[in-house]
Amino acid sequence: MRNAIRQAVDITKVSESKIGQVDFNNLNFGKVFTDHMFVCDYVNGEWQTPKIVPYGPLTLDPSARVFHYGQAVFEGMKAYKDDHGDTFLFRPDENFKRINKSSERLAMPEFPESYFFDGLNTLLELENDWIKPGFGNSLYIRPFSIATQASVSASEADEYKFMIICSPAQSYYSGDVSVLIAEEFSRSANGGIGYAKAAGNYAAQFYPTNLAKKQGYQQIIWTDADTHQYIEEAGTMNLFFRVNDTLLTAPISDRILDGVTRKSLITIAEKEGIHVDVRPIKVSEIVDAATNGSLKEIFGAGTAAVVSPIKAFGYKGEHYELTPQENSYAAHFKKALLDIQYNKVEDPFGWRVKV
Amino acid sequence: MRNAIRQAVDITKVSESKIGQVDFNNLNFGKVFTDHMFVCDYVNGEWQTPKIVPYGPLTLDPSARVFHYGQAVFEGMKAYKDDHGDTFLFRPDENFKRINKSSERLAMPEFPESYFFDGLNTLLELENDWIKPGFGNSLYIRPFSIATQASVSASEADEYKFMIICSPAQSYYSGDVSVLIAEEFSRSANGGIGYAKAAGNYAAQFYPTNLAKKQGYQQIIWTDADTHQYIEEAGTMNLFFRVNDTLLTAPISDRILDGVTRKSLITIAEKEGIHVDVRPIKVSEIVDAATNGSLKEIFGAGTAAVVSPIKAFGYKGEHYELTPQENSYAAHFKKALLDIQYNKVEDPFGWRVKV
Structure with missing residues (x-):
């Protein structure tokens, strides 16, 4: 527990849990939610008393700003349960800081740290039975903030709702993916909101992704808008390229999300003596490396996907298949990260936070 | 009336209108809504029977996709009443086409033309008393579409809600504005969604606009993300620059909204023999023109603002004031447009559509 003294959170419990109706062996990501949700309203320039209430629908005016001007930010986190029944979060401070960074960029009010952590911890204690032990099982946590003010004037709202909802999850991606380089x-854009975890950044990706799907690719590797010559990220994942035994990843910018999994992998790699080159990556050097055989692996890194191996990519009409590696970095890093997250090993970095 | 035979629209009327409570002489833009709203749900791959129901709150799951991944597009239109009590729309086909273009880019289903126009016309007939005659008075019409599917998986939704809400309006901007060049x-971004009337495009502008406001500017003139050397648009308005007696406006691109007011002004100007130069505009040439006195006017064009004169701009720490013009193009075009919209003059372009 983070704080000795918690802020007051008004709690209204469900009369009966719906957990018995859930098949935990057949979960579709993000479809089933737990019994309760955390809600805090911003009115008159202040966040009001936070509440935990039964999970249920929101009632919003059709003119609520989020529907019209898109002020909406979110985070993705997971709670993991170890074999002793203890629950852990992974670097929750990073998510807390990032949602406020995203909020600032979208002219939304920052959320108080104590409200966030007291709300989250209280919610997770209530939903303890929803967090199943076992590798790959987790409780996906979705904090988000939306503009609720009723009026269609094109400026930032003065009323918001900050919420946390939780969804039991198994692994996110099934199998290796093929990606298309944009x-x-x-x-x-430079000077845009790409670094923010803003709702609008996601809607923009679906149409190009659907075009890629028609060519047999599941995701897109985004490139810079100016020249399309430099690798950015995959939209829901940051990217790593293993060239021989060096890892390449693009630097963070105002266009690229500062992913928690990304920075954790860099730290783990560096501790293990694997060289990580954080620098602008040209598409052409990845194509060259794929052609001459020095490109051993590509993988994505993100909270939902953890580490997601990429088996092939397409670029300018050509298709490049990667040869499966016996000692894959992706598999190694995934295990290293999960071992920390599930309290299987020591955590030399202090990333694991007990609920 | 557009179609001889209307599609079925299920209508549920209010028992009592709230119009008596509205002070039509003191309207804040977009805060008061009429008695009814148009709603149509997209479920199982189809738009369901459209409905007109009493204006009231929406009930959405907290995991509704619009809150998380930002699939939300909209339009802005106005209905104008002439002195005979007849109501007109202005180029409604353009708005209809554009919301579907926006929807396509955000991987949202297109809305059927007959549903749109039958719903809109039926709604406007019901709300006839809310449309007040007189220059500047109008009924602002906000069609919008949002992703309602309940689940936080990062892909396009399979359930949507298309709505039309209406708000009585007076003039949008009060007085001339000063703008800051970004x-x-x-x-x-190039290859992005700037041309779409997507909710996320607006949220991205509030923070930079607030910074501009601290410097005494009300709006931002956006420039290209690559070099910041070329003028784009003002976020809620397209831009026109009058240099001597020539009008300059930037060409439409995938970054710039294809504004109905913008294209109407170009047509009016060309008919009147005013030369319009539609081409990339360098910031430096505007600064030079302001310095040497050839820059006579800047104005914005948009449905909400109609024609909005800009009296000054800031760039690189310098402030440039424009000299008020006796025969201003902005005032001329505004009157020309309003005369057509309010059925004061002939409409040689066929833009006015009677409801």
Whole structure:
């Protein structure tokens, strides 16, 4: 527990849990939610008393700003249960800081730290039975903030709702994915909001992704909007390229999300003596490396996907298959990260936080 | 009336209108809504029977996709009443086409033309008393579409809600505005969604606009994200620059909204023999023109603002004031447009559509 003294959180419990109706062996990501949710309203320039209430629908005016001007930010976190029944979060401070960074960029009010952590911890204690032990099982946690003010004037709202909802999860991706490197469409602009976890950044990706799917690719590797010559990110994942035994990843910018999994992998790699080159990555060097055989692996890193191996990529009409590696970095890092997250090993970095 | 035979629209009327409570002489833009709203749900791959129901709150699951991944598009239109009590729309086909273009880019289903126009016309007939005659008075119409599917998986939704809400309006802007030319922040990327009337495009602008406001400017003139050397648009308005007696406006691109007011002004100007130069506009040439006195006017064009004169701009720490013009193009075009919209003059372009 983070704080000795918790802020007051008004709690209204469900009369009966719906957990008995859930098949935990057949979960679709993000479809089933737990019994309760955390809600805090911003009115008259202040966050009001936070509440935990039964999970249920929101009632919003059709003119609520979120529907019209898109002020909406979110985070993705997970709670993991070890074999002793203890629950852990992974670097929750990073998510807390990032949602406020996202909020600032979207002219939304920052959320108080104590409200966030007291609300989250109280909610997770209530939902303890929803967090199943076992590798791959987790409780996906979705904090988000939306503009609720009723009026269609194009400026920032003065009323918001900050919520946390939770969904039991198994692993996110099934199997390795093939990706298409973007040549025409873009995810974000210099001086834009690409680094924010803003709702609008996601909607922009679905159409180009659908075009990629028609070519047999599941996701897009975004490139810079100016030249399409530099690798950015995959939209729901940051990217790593293993060239021989060096890992390449693009630097964070105002266009690229500062992923928690990304920075954790860099730290783990460096501790293990694997060289990580954080620098702008040209598409052409990845194509060259794929052609000459020095490109051993590509993988994505993100909370939902953890580490997601990429088996092939397409670029300018050509298809590049990667040869499966016996000692894959992706598999190694995934295990290293999960071992820390599930309290299987020591945590030399202080990332694991007990609920 | 557009169609001889209307599609079935299920209508549920209010028992009593709230119009008596509204002070039509003191309207804040977008805060008061009429008695009814148009709603149509997209479920199982189809738009269901459209409905007109009493204006009231929406009930959405907290995991509704619009809150998380930002699939939300909208339009802005106005209904104008002439002195005979007849109501007109202005180029409604353009708005209809554009919301579907926006929807396509955000991987949202297109809305059927007959549903749109039958719903809109039926709604406007019901709300006839809310449309007040007189220059500047109008009924602002906000069609919008949002992703309602309940689940936080990062892909396009399979359930949507298309709505039309209406708000009585007076003039949008009070007085001339000062604008700041963007040097760091950007509105949209090449290959992005800047041309779409997407909710996320607006949220991205509030923070930079607030910074501009601290410097005494009300709005931002966006520049290209690559170099910040070329003028784009003002976020809620397209821009026109009068240099001597020529009008300059930036060409439409995938970064710039294809504004109905913008294209109407170009047509009116060309008919009147005013030369319009539609081409990339360098910030430096506007600064030069302001310095040497050839820059006579700047104005914005948009449905909400109609024609909005800009009296000054800031760039790189310098402030440039424009000299008020006796025969201002802005005032001329505004009157020309309003005369057509309010059925004061002939409409040689066929833009006015009687409801």
